[in-house]
Every structure is written in structure tokens, then in C-alpha cells.
Amino acid sequence: MNVPPLTYPTYTVDGVPMDSTGWYLTPTTRRRPLPAAKAVAVEVPGRAGQLPVLGLDVEATTITLGLFVTCCRPDGTEGDLEALEHNLAALYSVFGVRHRLLDVRHMPAPGIELQASATVLAAADPDVDIPNRYARMQVVLTIPGTYWRDVSALTWAGKLPAAAQTVTPLAGSTAPIVDALVRITGPATNPKITDVATGVTLAYAGAITGGQRVLVDCENMRAARVSTNTWDLAGGTDVTGSVDSTGPGSASRWLHLTPAMAGHDPFSRAITVTTTATGTSGASAVEIRARRAHL
Structure with missing residues (x-):
């Protein structure tokens, strides 16, 4: 099941393309969300509503990468269940890093590359279709620093x-x-x-x-x-x-x-x-x- 990967928008994690030979991003993969402000409520008796508070910091953001994992080998040839397992293991090794933050790059269009440091906190439970030799999985990345940055x-x-x-x-x-x-x-x-x-x-x-x-x-x-x-x-x-x-x-x-x-x-x-x-x-x-x- 050698499906040509999408080109843009796309992501890399620690330099590993998320649109690759053995896996690719699903069309439902979310773009980066607008972060929410940290809620602060200041209420005064005798006054309707709340006092407006300016300059609020924002919450950490999350982004979900939907991945379709195939049984293609790294050389592009068709594989079997063993190749599918190797591809899943490769993705586990990418997202399973715990001693540092992951270097995530978002390329929404040609010539644009944004960087953020992230970690995986939520469980990723692959849905494996044995007869058809493919799997689907969602990886939720948490960006503690909220913002995306230019690379340089x-x-x-x-x-x-x-x-x-x-x-x-x-x-x-x-x-x-x-x-x-x-x-x-x-x-x-x-x-x-x-x-x-x-x-x-x-x-x-x-x-x-x-x-x-x-x-x-x-x-x-x-x-x-x-x-x-x-x-x-x-x-x-x-x-x-x-x-x-x-x-x-x-x-x-x-x-x-x-x-x-x-x-x-x-x-x-x-x-x-x-x-x-x-x-x-x-x-x-x-x-x-x-x-x-x-x-």
C-alpha cells in the first residue's frame, strides 16, 4: 500500500518527516490552534460582570498529528506485517523521547518553516488493520512554550x-x-x-x-x-x-x-x-x- 505522501502542509519531528515512505499524515491532521489565555476572574461586589484584565499569558497548546502507517519498507518496496511493525516501532522511538523536548517543525507552505519544542503526554493507541496491513494512530503533542518560532x-x-x-x-x-x-x-x-x-x-x-x-x-x-x-x-x-x-x-x-x-x-x-x-x-x-x- 504505497500511498504517495502529501507535500504541504507537513511536519517533521526531530528531523524525521511525518510524510515518509512508511507513514504519512492523514488529511484530518490539525493545523496549529490559536492558544487560549489563562483565565483570571476579578469580580467586584455591586458591579456587573468582571473587571477586564489585560496582558494575560496564554496556556500551553496541543496539536494532534494523525498518522496512517503502511507496510512499506524504507526502500519503498511492499512489505508485510513485519514491515508494519518495524514502521510502528520507528514512530514509537521518535515520539517516545523523554529526556528532552522534541524539535517539531511545521511547514504549512513552501518557504515557511516554524519550530516549536514539544513533548508527548497523551497515550497514542494505534488502530491496526491486520488483514489490510496498515494502522492509524494519533499523537498529541504538547507545546509548553505555546508559541511557534522562526528557525533562525x-x-x-x-x-x-x-x-x-x-x-x-x-x-x-x-x-x-x-x-x-x-x-x-x-x-x-x-x-x-x-x-x-x-x-x-x-x-x-x-x-x-x-x-x-x-x-x-x-x-x-x-x-x-x-x-x-x-x-x-x-x-x-x-x-x-x-x-x-x-x-x-x-x-x-x-x-x-x-x-x-x-x-x-x-x-x-x-x-x-x-x-x-x-x-x-x-x-x-x-x-x-x-x-x-x-x-
């Missing part, structure tokens, strides 16, 4: 100081980016970066001399002063205590860059930042390295 990070170079700068490489994101690396090049005193959409700020208290850089890891809430053109905090002087972040969500992460529509155009989604500092020169700059995030 992009770097943006901006001005310091400057108002309302568009971080052009990150345009097109549909979800906040919470793990950006920010590098500030001196000279600059008390530099600050503000995400225009949310008002969240990232500030460094102190002076950065010419030739010095302060590198900030927004996800892990760490910072270091470095003297080389590097994106690695290792080897730098820790200055985490000199960094402060304010605004919604800043207690658990720094500077979540949030895309916003331009007017009423849903196809125009830009991340905009404002930078301020004193004591700057033409060499002063701010850079952001990150992967775009997608709902």
Missing part, C-alpha cells in the same frame, strides 16, 4: 537615542518575543529601551564607555559588560544588578517585544522600540537578536 535568529541594528524605531527583521510576528538578546554599545549613560506597544522598559543604570557593550539576555534576566563584538555573556563582567525592567510581565521576563498592527491592516505587524540615553555619540547603538514568534 535575526539581528537588527538601531540608533541610540531614537524614537519609535521599527525592528524590521521581526516584522510579521504574531506573538510576543520574550527571549531576545539586546546589546547596547557605548558611549551611553543610563540607556533605556521601551517596547512601544506595551510600554515595557529595559533600563541599564550606569555609564557604558566607548568600546564597551552591555549584553542583556531578556529570557534568563541576566546581563554582562563585554568588550568584544559577541553575543555570548560568558567571559563578560556580570552587571545583572544594574538592569531594571518595568511594565506588565516584567517580574518574570525582560522586554517582551510585542507586535502591533498598523492601523486596521492585519498584514502589517511591526515591533517598535524607543531608545533613550545621555552622553551618546555617533558610535552609540542598540542591537536586538531574536527569532520571530507566531501564535
Whole structure:
């Protein structure tokens, strides 16, 4: 039963195609869902309804891969029940990893590849048709981090100081980016970066001399002063205590860059930042390295 695999949309798990010789995705395989917000209800006596709460985080998402498993051997030749069992065992080995998260890639169309880290929590019980030598199974993937990401990070170079700068490489994101690396090049005193959409700020208290850089890891809430053109905090002087972040969500992460529509155009989604500092020169700059995030 050598059925030609579908081309798009498709998935890979740890580099293993889900449309392959021995198995392929069923037409009912779901696309990634829109994540739900974590529910928070604030009720006030004497007031109808609930108080609106903004800036809510979202729940972990799940996606179900429906797989049709055939008895085809890896070389494409027709097999038997032994080949079917080998194909099921191969899929079990892919989805049975427990010591790390799975690298899941979603290719909804040519030229688009999104990545997420996932694990399998729900049981997958194959429905095996012995006489016809095939099986159907559904694998439910849980994505703890919710968002899908671009595979590669992009770097943006901006001005310091400057108002309302568009971080052009990150345009097109549909979800906040919470793990950006920010590098500030001196000279600059008390530099600050503000995400225009949310008002969240990232500030460094102190002076950065010419030739010095302060590198900030927004996800892990760490910072270091470095003297080389590097994106690695290792080897730098820790200055985490000199960094402060304010605004919604800043207690658990720094500077979540949030895309916003331009007017009423849903196809125009830009991340905009404002930078301020004193004591700057033409060499002063701010850079952001990150992967775009997608709902």
C-alpha cells in the first residue's frame, strides 16, 4: 500500500518527516490552534460582570498529528506485517523521547518553516488493520512554550537615542518575543529601551564607555559588560544588578517585544522600540537578536 505522501502542509519531528515512505499524515491532521489565555476572574461586589484584565499569558497548546502507517519498507518496496511493525516501532522511538523536548517543525507552505519544542503526554493507541496491513494512530503533542518560532535568529541594528524605531527583521510576528538578546554599545549613560506597544522598559543604570557593550539576555534576566563584538555573556563582567525592567510581565521576563498592527491592516505587524540615553555619540547603538514568534 504505497500511498504517495502529501507535500504541504507537513511536519517533521526531530528531523524525521511525518510524510515518509512508511507513514504519512492523514488529511484530518490539525493545523496549529490559536492558544487560549489563562483565565483570571476579578469580580467586584455591586458591579456587573468582571473587571477586564489585560496582558494575560496564554496556556500551553496541543496539536494532534494523525498518522496512517503502511507496510512499506524504507526502500519503498511492499512489505508485510513485519514491515508494519518495524514502521510502528520507528514512530514509537521518535515520539517516545523523554529526556528532552522534541524539535517539531511545521511547514504549512513552501518557504515557511516554524519550530516549536514539544513533548508527548497523551497515550497514542494505534488502530491496526491486520488483514489490510496498515494502522492509524494519533499523537498529541504538547507545546509548553505555546508559541511557534522562526528557525533562525535575526539581528537588527538601531540608533541610540531614537524614537519609535521599527525592528524590521521581526516584522510579521504574531506573538510576543520574550527571549531576545539586546546589546547596547557605548558611549551611553543610563540607556533605556521601551517596547512601544506595551510600554515595557529595559533600563541599564550606569555609564557604558566607548568600546564597551552591555549584553542583556531578556529570557534568563541576566546581563554582562563585554568588550568584544559577541553575543555570548560568558567571559563578560556580570552587571545583572544594574538592569531594571518595568511594565506588565516584567517580574518574570525582560522586554517582551510585542507586535502591533498598523492601523486596521492585519498584514502589517511591526515591533517598535524607543531608545533613550545621555552622553551618546555617533558610535552609540542598540542591537536586538531574536527569532520571530507566531501564535
